[in-house]
């Protein structure tokens with residue numbers, strides 16, 4: 001649960017790490033740490049000062065609920081297929097969704113349609129696919145570190161940029 005008042009400083013800390021594209025359909029890119037799964041990492045403190053690690057997309061979804069709890073079974077689905085995108089869009093009139101709520105089943109169906117995890121491109125499953133996704137996330141983060149660079153973003157999304165791994 002992320003309360004807009006109680007957790008205002010935490011929310012500000014999160015969005016200080018987000019670079020928003022200037023176009024109406026651009027992603028909002030999380031520029032903080034990226035995990036081995038290619039998703040952003042954000043740490044928060046809750047009861048008894050315990051540190052909790054969240055994926056950046058889950059945190060953004062929780063913020064969008066304005067104090068209502070984000071249930072554990074709710075998945076963050078990306079219409080843009082950019083794991084580090086944190087732009088919530090539940091009802092985009094053009095149907096271009098960035099980050100929205102969904103179930104695990106919807107997630108599997110989407111992955112199947114896109115040929116990931118659905119058996120069409122088995123090489124994309126497992127470790128190779130994870131590495132590829134992480135490299136793409138890192139390349140994209142690099143592309144916006146100094147502010148939004150449309151050319152660099154396009155190259156990173158196309159997978160033509162050479163990522164620096166660290």
Ligand SMILES: [Zn+2]
Nearest residue numbers: 027080085098
């Ligand atoms: Zn996006």
